[in-house]
Amino acid sequence: xxxxxxxxxxxxxxxxxxxxxxxxxxxxxxxxxxxxxxxxxxxxxxxxxxxxxxxxxxxxxxxxxxxxxxxxxxxxxxxxxxxxxxxxxxxxxxxxxxxxxxxxxxxxxxxxxxxxxxxxxxxxxxxxxxxxxxxxxxxxxxxxxxxxxxxxxxxxxxxxxxxxxxxxxxxxxxxxxxxxxxxxxxxxxxxxxxxxxxxxxxxxxxxxxxxxxxxxxxxxxxxxxxxxxxxxxxxxxxxxxxxxxxxxxxxxxxxxxxxxxxxxxxxxxxxxxxxxxxxxxxxxxxxxxxxxxxxxxxxxxxxxxxxxxxxxxxxxxxxxxxxxxxxxxxxxxxxxxxxxxxxxxxxxxxxxxxxxxxxxxxxxxxxxxxxxxxxxxxxxxxxxxxxxxxxxxxxxxxxxxxxxxxxxxxxxxxxxxxxxxxxxxxxxxxxxxxxxxxxxxxxxxxxxxxxxxxxxxxxxxxxxxxxxxxxxxxxxxxxxxxxxxxxxxxxxxxxxxxxxxxxxxxxxxxxxxxxxxxxxxxxxxxxxxxxxxxxxxxxxxxxxxxxxxxxxxxxxxxxxxxxxxxxxxxxxxxxxxxxxxxxxxxxxxxxx
Amino acid sequence: xxxxxxxxxxxxxxxxxxxxxxxxxxxxxxxxxxxxxxxxxxxxxxxxxxxxxxxxxxxxxxxxxxxxxxxxxxxxxxxxxxxxxxxxxxxxxxxxxxxxxxxxxxxxxxxxxxxxxxxxxxxxxxxxxxxxxxxxxxxxxxxxxxxxxxxxxxxxxxxxxxxxxxxxxxxxxxxxxxxxxxxxxxxxxxxxxxxxxxxxxxxxxxxxxx
Numbered sequence: 001x002x003x004x005x006x007x008x009x010x011x012x013x014x015x016x017x018x019x020x021x022x023x024x025x026x027x028x029x030x031x032x033x034x035x036x037x038x039x040x041x042x043x044x045x046x047x048x049x050x051x052x053x054x055x056x057x058x059x060x061x062x063x064x065x066x067x068x069x070x071x072x073x074x075x076x077x078x079x080x081x082x083x084x085x086x087x088x089x090x091x092x093x094x095x096x097x098x099x100x101x102x103x104x105x106x107x108x109x110x111x112x113x114x115x116x117x118x119x120x121x122x123x124x125x126x127x128x129x130x131x132x133x134x135x136x137x138x139x140x141x142x143x144x145x146x147x148x149x150x151x152x153x154x155x156x157x158x159x160x161x162x163x164x165x166x167x168x169x170x171x172x173x174x175x176x177x178x179x180x181x182x183x184x185x186x187x188x189x190x191x192x193x194x195x196x197x198x199x200x201x202x203x204x205x206x207x208x209x210x211x212x213x214x215x216x217x218x219x220x221x222x223x224x225x226x227x228x229x230x231x232x233x234x235x236x237x238x239x240x241x242x243x244x245x246x247x248x249x250x251x252x253x254x255x256x257x258x259x260x261x262x263x264x265x266x267x268x269x270x271x272x273x274x275x276x277x278x279x280x281x282x283x284x285x286x287x288x289x290x291x292x293x294x295x296x297x298x299x300x301x302x303x304x305x306x307x308x309x310x311x312x313x314x315x316x317x318x319x320x321x322x323x324x325x326x327x328x329x330x331x332x333x334x335x336x337x338x339x340x341x342x343x344x345x346x347x348x349x350x351x352x353x354x355x356x357x358x359x360x361x362x363x364x365x366x367x368x369x370x371x372x373x374x375x376x377x378x379x380x381x382x383x384x385x386x387x388x389x390x391x392x393x394x395x396x397x398x399x400x401x402x403x404x405x406x407x408x409x410x411x412x413x414x415x416x417x418x419x420x421x422x423x424x425x426x427x428x429x430x431x432x433x434x435x436x437x438x439x440x441x442x443x444x445x446x447x448x449x450x451x452x453x454x455x456x457x458x459x460x461x462x463x464x465x466x467x468x469x470x471x472x473x474x475x476x477x478x479x480x481x482x483x484x485x486x487x488x489x490x491x492x493x494x495x496x497x498x499x500x501x502x503x504x505x506x507x508x509x510x511x512x513x514x515x516x517x518x519x520x521x522x523x524x525x526x527x528x529x530x531x532x533x534x535x536x537x538x539x540x541x542x543x544x545x546x547x548x549x550x551x552x553x554x555x556x557x558x559x560x561x562x563x564x565x566x567x568x569x570x571x572x573x574x575x576x577x578x579x580x581x582x583x584x585x586x587x588x589x590x591x592x
Numbered sequence: 593x594x595x596x597x598x599x600x601x602x603x604x605x606x607x608x609x610x611x612x613x614x615x616x617x618x619x620x621x622x623x624x625x626x627x628x629x630x631x632x633x634x635x636x637x638x639x640x641x642x643x644x645x646x647x648x649x650x651x652x653x654x655x656x657x658x659x660x661x662x663x664x665x666x667x668x669x670x671x672x673x674x675x676x677x678x679x680x681x682x683x684x685x686x687x688x689x690x691x692x693x694x695x696x697x698x699x700x701x702x703x704x705x706x707x708x709x710x711x712x713x714x715x716x717x718x719x720x721x722x723x724x725x726x727x728x729x730x731x732x733x734x735x736x737x738x739x740x741x742x743x744x745x746x747x748x749x750x751x752x753x754x755x756x757x758x759x760x761x762x763x764x765x766x767x768x769x770x771x772x773x774x775x776x777x778x779x780x781x782x783x784x785x786x787x788x789x790x791x792x793x794x795x796x797x798x799x800x801x802x
Contacts, residue, residue, distance in 0.1 A: 413650040416677040417604040420698040424610030427702050428617050447699045451679065461680045464655070469682040476681070489766045491744050529766040531744075533774060540768045586768050 008297060012290030013283070020282035024275045032271065036264045043236050043260040044224040046176070051224075051238035051253035054183045057170045058242055058251060065096065065162060066132060066245075069149045073158040076102050097160040098146065105155040120159060126246075129154050133246040136187060137161065145193065145205055164204075168194050180235075180256035186214055188248050198231060209252070213239035217250040229254055236260050296320040300328055303336075312340055346371055354379045394501070394570045401458065401504050408457035411450050419447050459507075467503040468492040468530055471510055475528070478514065489529040497591040498537050505567040506530065506539050506589065509575075512560045513541045513585050521545025521583060532591065536573075539587040547579040596713050597642040599625040601633040602675070603651045607698070611646070611675075618706060629653045637667050643713055647692075649676040649683060657683070660690035671712050675705075684719060694718035741800055745779050748772065749795045752788060 101111040101120045111120070119137075127133040127150040136147050148161040171183045171194040184204075185193035192207040199207055212227035222240035229235045237254040258265075296318075303313050313336055317329040338361050345368075348356035354375060360368035423443050426436050454460070462470035468490035475488045492498065498506075510528065517523050523545030531538045561577065564587070568575045573589035598621045602608050608626050615621045624640045627633035629651045637645070645663065647656040656674060663670060673694035674687045684695050694712045696705060708718040741749070744765075751761045762772045780786060783794045795801045 409650070412677055417602065417607040417648075417698060420677075421604065421607040421610035423699065424607075424614045424702075428610075428613045444699060447677075451677070459680070460650075460678055461682045465682045465686070473680050473682065487766050491767075493742075527763075527766045529771075531767055531771050531775075533778060538768070538771045538774070540766065540771060584768070586770065 009287070009290040009294040012293060013287045016286035016289065017279070017283050020279060020286070024278055024282075028271055028275055032264070032268050035267065036261055039261055039264050040226070040236060040257075043255060044238070047181075047236055047238040047253050047255060048224045050177070050181075050183065051240055051251060054170060054253060055240055055242055055251050058167060058185065058249075061166055061170060062134060062244065065160070065166075066134070066149055066151075068096075069151050069158060069160050070132065072100075072160070073102075073151045073156075076104075076158060077156065096162060096166060098163050099159075099161040101157075101159045103155075103157045107155075123148055123150055123159050123161075124152075124157060127152055127157075128246075129157075131246065134244045135247060136193070144203070164194060171195075178255060178259050180259045181254070183251065183253040184209075185242070186250045186252060188218065188250070190214060192230075193249065196230075209250075211237070211252075213237040213252055213254070214250055217241045217252070218248075226257060234258070293322065293325075296322065296325045296329070300325070300332060303332060307336070307339070312336055312343060342367055342371065345375075349375050349378060352382075354382065390570050393566065397505075397567060397570060398501055401501070405458040405463055408454040408460070411457075412454035412460060415450055416447060419443050419450070458504075462504060462507050463500075466492065466496060466498065467507040467510070468496070470503075470507050471528065471530065474507075474510065474514070478518075478526075482518070483524070484518075484526055485524065486526045486528065488527075489531075491529060491531040492537065493532045496532055496537075498532065498589070499592065502537065502571050502573075502589045502591075505571055506537065506587065508567060509539060509564045509585070509587055510541065512564055513543075513583075516548075516560065517543040517545055517583070520548060523582065534591070536591055537589050539585070539589075541585040542582060544582045547581060547583050549579070596621045596644060596709060597624045597640070598622065598709070599627065599633070599636055599640060599642040599645045601627040601629075601645060601651070601656065602648040603628050614702060614705075620706075621709065630656075630659050633659065634662070634666075637663065637670065641667065642670060644671045644673055644693075644709060646675045647672050649674060649678055649687075657686050657690050657692075660687065660692055664691040673708055673712055673718065688717075688719070740798070741779060741782060745775060745782075746795075746800050748775050749779060749791065750801050752776070753792045753795070753801060 099112050099115050099119075101109060101115050103109050103120075109117070109120070123135065123137070126135055129152045131150075131152060133150045133152075134147060135150065136145060144163060146161050146163050147167075148159055150160075151158045167185060171185065174181055174183075174197075177183075180197070182197035183194075184196060186209045187193055187205075190209050192204040192209055195204050196202065196207050207230060209230045211229055213225065213229075216223065216225075217239035218241065220241055224236065224238040226234060226236050229237065234257040235254040236257055237252055239250060239252050242249040242251055299317065303317060306313060316333050316336075320326040320329055341358065345356055345358040349371065356375070358368060358372060358375075360372065420443075423440055426439055426443070429436075431439075459470050459473060461473045471488060472490060475486045478484055478486055513528075514526065517526060521543050523543035525544045527540075527542045529538075529540045531540070564585075565575045568587050568589060571589050573587060575588075576584075576586045578584040598615065600608050600611055600623060602611070605628070608628075612623050612626070615623060624642050625636040627636050630653055633645070633647075647659065649656040656676070660672060663672060671693040672691070673696055674683075674692050675696050675698055676683065677698050679697055687695055694708050694717060696708050696718070700708075711718040747765070748761060751764065756764070758769050758772045758776075762769045765772070776788070776791070780791050783791055783798075785791045785794050792801075
C-alpha cells in the first residue's frame, strides 16, 4: 500500500483532527441516542399513565351514567305514573341525559322531547333484553354523535342518550400534553369518537383511525410504541381497549415524536453547533501545534541542507520549546561549530599560517586528523623549501665569494709577481734612465691598482686571517683616506670557531655599513666591534651620523641592507638595524 | 767581504729570474739555490746552507709563513726575509711572530731590497718603515694566556665593580648593550654566581681583580 507523503504539519493536523472528530462524534452520538431514548421512555411512561388515567375516567364516567340509568330504570318500574309525569321533566335536571325513552311492561312508551319511535327502534334493534348496552349513535346527516345506554328487562326498557360532551371533557383535558398531545376514543370500526385535536372542525366519526396502536388495542393489547398516527405523523402513542357492555372502544393517547424529542433535538442541534465550534478550535489547535512542531524541524532541515551545500550558518539555531528538537538543535550547533573551527583551520593553513592549531574533535575525526597531517606536511615542505632556498643562496654566495677569492688571488699572486719581475728586468736592462724611471713608475701604479682591485674583490687578509684582522686592515685604510674616527675592537677568540663563510659575511656587512656611513651619514665617528662567545659571534656597528629612514632605504636602494640580512639569514643568524640618531647595526651569527 | 749566500723561494719562474738577474748584477750575493714551493725549498736547504732565504708568502703548496717554524727549527742559522706582494700589516705581524727576520714587498725599490739583505745578514731585523711603526702597538696587545675568564671579561667585571652601568660599559668597549649583557651572564655562569654582587665578590676572591 502506498502511503502518500504529506508534510509533517499536515500529518499532525489531520491526525489530531481525526482523533478529535472521532471522539466528539462518538461521544455525541452516544449521548444523543441515550438521551433520546431516555426522553422517549419518559414520554412513553407519561403517555401510558395518562392513557390509563383517561381510561379510568371514561370507565368511571360511563359507569356513573349506567348507575344513574339503572337507578332511573328501577324507580320507573315502581312508580310509572309519577315518573311519567315528573321523571323526564324534573329528573332531567338531575341527570345528564339528553333524551330518554321508557317502555313499560304494558308496551307503553314514555319519552322525552326530541325522540322519535324510529330512533328508539333503531337503538332497540341493536340491544338485547336483560342486558344493559352502551352504544353509539352516529347520525348520517353530519350531526354530532351521541351515545346511548339501553337498560332492558324482558318487557321493559329504558334508553338514555347522551351527547359526547362528557367524554370530550375527559379527552380534551390536556394538561401536560404540550402542543400535540391528545387523547381520543375510537370505535371498534376505527372511527374517531371524540374530536381530533388536529381536525377540530371535522366530525369525529369521519376521521378514520387505521394505526398500529389502534389495531394492537383492538386485539386486546395494551402498551405504548412509536408509530405514525392517523395523520401519518410519527407519534408516541399509548393504547388500550375499553370494554363496554356489548361494545369495545379503544382509547389512544398520543404525542408527536417531534414534540416529545424537541428538547433533545434542540440539545442535539446545540451539540452539533458546539461540536463544529470545537472541531474548528481543534483544527486550529492541531495546526498550531503541528506548526510549532514542524517549524523547528523545517528550520533544522534548512540548516542541514545548507550544511550539505557547504555553507556554514552564521548564527546559532534558536532554542526550541520541544526538548528533543532542542537537543537536535544543540547537536547541530555543535556540528556547525566543529565544522567552523575545522574550516577556519583549513583556511588558515590555506593562507599559509602554519602556527594555526586544531584539536581534533575525537579520535575518529578523520577530516581533522587529515588537516593536521596536511599542515604538518606543508610545514615540512615549507621547511624543506626554505632549507633548499637557504642552501641555494648559500651555494650562490659561497660560489661567488670563492670565485672572487680565486680572481683576487690570481690577480694578486699571478700578475703581481710578473709585474715585479718586469720591474727587475727593467733595472738590469740597457734603456735610458728617464725611460726606465717612467716605466718603473707605470709598473708601480699598475701594481697598486692590482692590489686595490684584488683587495676589493676579496682582501687576502680576510681569507688568510679572518674578519677580525681584515676589519683591522679596513679600519686602517679608512683612517688613512678619510677624517673619520673609527674605533674598532676585535674580540674574536685566538682560536676562533667562526667559519670562513661567516667570516666573509661579517666582513661584507661591515663593508656595507661603512660604505653607507661614508656615502650618506655625514658621520664623524664609527664604533665597531666583533665579539666571540662560545655559541655566537656578535658584530656591533654604530655611527653618529644623521641616520636614515629604514623603510625608504629598503624601498629605494636597500640592496645593501637586504643583502646583509640575507647573508646573515643564510647562516642562521639575525640582524638588527636601528636608525634614528645615527645608525646601529647588530648581527649575531651562531658558531658551530 | 764575503758574498752572501742566498736561496730564492718563489713560485714564479719569471720573478725568480728577474730577481736573480738583479742580485747577480749587484755582485755582493751568491744565488746558491732556488725553489718553486715549500718542499723543494726544504730539500734545497738540506744540501745548501745559505745565509738568507728570500721567501714568498703565497705559494701553491702552503704559505711561506707556515714554513717559517720548520725552517727555523731545522736550520737555525738560516735567516728568512719575506718577499711578498702582501702589504697588509697582518702578514707582517704573523711573519714576525713565526720568526721571520725581515719583510719586504716585491715591488720595493731595488735599494731597499739590498738594504734589507745586508741588514738581516748582519743580524738585524728588517721591516718596511710604515709597517714597523704599527708593529709595536700590535705586539703590546698580544693576548694574555688563557685563564678562567678572558681578558675582556675581567675588564667588564672591573668596570662593573667601578659602578659603571651596562650602557657606559658598552660605549667604552665599542659593543652593544646586549653584548655586555651576554658577557655578564657568561661571567656569572663561569663563576657560578647568580647576581652582580656575588660576581664582584667572587672576582675579588679569585684575585681576578684587585
